[in-house]
Amino acid sequence: xxxxxxxxxxxxxxxESQHWQYVEAVARQVFKKYRFEEIRxxxxxxxxxxxxxSGDTSDIVTKEMYDFKDKGDRHISLRPEGxxxxxxxxxxxxxxxxxxxxxxxTYYMGQMYRYERPQSGRQREFHQIGVEAFGSDEPALDVEVxxxxxxxxxxxxxxxxxxxINTLGDKESRDSYRxxxxxxxxxxxxxxxxxxxxxLHKNPLRVLDSKDEKDKKFVADAPSILDYLTPAAQAHxxxxxxxxxxxxxxxxxxxxxxxxxxYYNHTIFEFMVDSKxxxxxxxxVCAGGRYNGLVEELGGPEVSGVGFGLGMxxxxxxxxxxxxxxxxxxxxxxxxxxxxxxANATTLQVVQALRSQDYSADRDYLARKPKAxxxxxxxxxxxxxxxxxxxxxxxxxxxVKNMASGNEVTAPLADVMTHFAEVIxxxx
RNA sequence: GCGGUAUUGGUGAAGUUUGGUUAACACACCGGAUUGUGGUUCCGGCACGCGUGGGUUCGAGUCCCACAUACCGCCCCA
Numbered sequence: 001x002x003x004x005x006x007x008x009x010x011x012x013x014x015x016e017s018q019h020w021q022y023v024e025a026v027a028r029q030v031f032k033k034y035r036f037e038e039i040r041x042x043x044x045x046x047x048x049x050x051x052x053x054s055g056d057t058s059d060i061v062t063k064e065m066y067d068f069k070d071k072g073d074r075h076i077s078l079r080p081e082g083x084x085x086x087x088x089x090x091x092x093x094x095x096x097x098x099x100x101x102x103x104x105x106t107y108y109m110g111q112m113y114r115y116e117r118p119q120s121g122r123q124r125e126f127h128q129i130g131v132e133a134f135g136s137d138e139p140a141l142d143v144e145v146x147x148x149x150x151x152x153x154x155x156x157x158x159x160x161x162x163x164x165i166n167t168l169g170d171k172e173s174r175d176s177y178r179x180x181x182x183x184x185x186x187x188x189x190x191x192x193x194x195x196x197x198x199x200l201h202k203n204p205l206r207v208l209d210s211k212d213e214k215d216k217k218f219v220a221d222a223p224s225i226l227d228y229l230t231p232a233a234q235a236h237x238x239x240x241x242x243x244x245x246x247x248x249x250x251x252x253x254x255x256x257x258x259x260x261x262x263y264y265n266h267t268i269f270e271f272m273v274d275s276k277x278x279x280x281x282x283x284x285v286c287a288g289g290r291y292n293g294l295v296e297e298l299g300g301p302e303v304s305g306v307g308f309g310l311g312m313x314x315x316x317x318x319x320x321x322x323x324x325x326x327x328x329x330x331x332x333x334x335x336x337x338x339x340x341x342x343a344n345a346t347t348l349q350v351v352q353a354l355r356s357q358d359y360s361a362d363r364d365y366l367a368r369k370p371k372a373x374x375x376x377x378x379x380x381x382x383x384x385x386x387x388x389x390x391x392x393x394x395x396x397x398x399x400v401k402n403m404a405s406g407n408e409v410t411a412p413l414a415d416v417m418t419h420f421a422e423v424i425x426x427x428x
Numbered sequence: 429g430c431g432g433u434a435u436u437g438g439u440g441a442a443g444u445u446u447g448g449u450u451a452a453c454a455c456a457c458c459g460g461a462u463u464g465u466g467g468u469u470c471c472g473g474c475a476c477g478c479g480u481g482g483g484u485u486c487g488a489g490u491c492c493c494a495c496a497u498a499c500c501g502c503c504c505c506a
Contacts, residue, residue: 004479004497005497007498063429063503063504064504064505081506112506114504114506116503116504116505117429117430117502117503117504118497118498118499119498119499119500119501120498120499121506122505122506127506128506195502195503206504209504211502284505284506285506286506287505287506309506310506311505311506312506313506314506337464337465339464340464368458369459369464370464370465371465372458373464373466375465375466375467376466377465377466378465378466379466382466385465387464387465389464390464391464399465401465401466403466406466408465
């Protein structure tokens, strides 16, 4: 084995690729109903696009980014997530302009890159589907995005979802909560896990997310962000909750839920699922939230945004584990058996003629014996098997067999070449 | 970046404990069973090599080292 694919990458082979196409098709169809349209942005951006938006201290920027200097000495990074690039494009193309209807609703799907240790469903090159909606502060938009996410999973055949929501409030709420959290945790500094001791001053909210048992007992009694919301932030969150209820969407409020990226504020949410395929207990399959201020961060006007992203590898793993039926698409209408070298040209002509009549058709290219060709026709589940041999060539006919019924007929070659539908209507 | 487990053909794999002639078995695939008809049956074929590179040994798939990759856990997260 001379060459292997780079660590953390995967070949998506025929068979598997059908699952991907199905997922993408379903997503496009759902997004269309909500009037989200596709955007395609570069797989790489200037490093600063991600370092500015994700936060300089975030793990993504400090250790997971695939960045390099190109031949023009530009500091480039492969995109580790989708939002920053979309926001950059939003600003650069002035999609905040008056001629663009607000909210501007868009989606993307494609490769993302993170330099990290691969595990099942977690690769260095992976794929995300994400949506973003810009230009409205209304809680109704948060709820539309959440509702669309739920709708999406329903169409994927996943409906045993748990929706967890929380709010990070506005900047004022967040600052006062951050201080309160530090004040609470500081006296217990020596009792915290090593990781959390580092987190305490860098990003105290992350302590809430710790899986370390030592930390969990402090987290249980830690102050809640919900007690530090400004009236405006509180009102926003209340509206989100009541609109979710109005739509009959169940949710749980998890006040310890946080985000790895710095740009989120107000509503954040996660769709979680309890499936062995993704590990023990509830794991997140889709995460999103509001990011007011991000557009400004990248040089645009004061335009708010809300969106979500989901990992396609994990989604497909989940769908396969949950027994979702993917449509099978390798239907073969006709297999053409050619007997003898003299039949070669005619066989090729018939196959092409059937294809031009919009039938899927194939033939043997290994010069195999008739018996082997018939076996292949069967294995490929061909609906019809056509046979051309010495006798047919002489008589300008072709033998057509319905593989399901076993009925067969000898038809004029010219009919099959131009009116295959009529020919088979006589033998079904 | 740290720790653990694993790596045998197209596939699933036995064999590694106690290093010793021909790498089991099965599936898939290919060919054949009197000349041009398919899911069954029967027969036959199918690893000069055991992730890669070194080392120990009279001898290594089996022991040692390094590297690569996969999986699990940590970190983080989709």
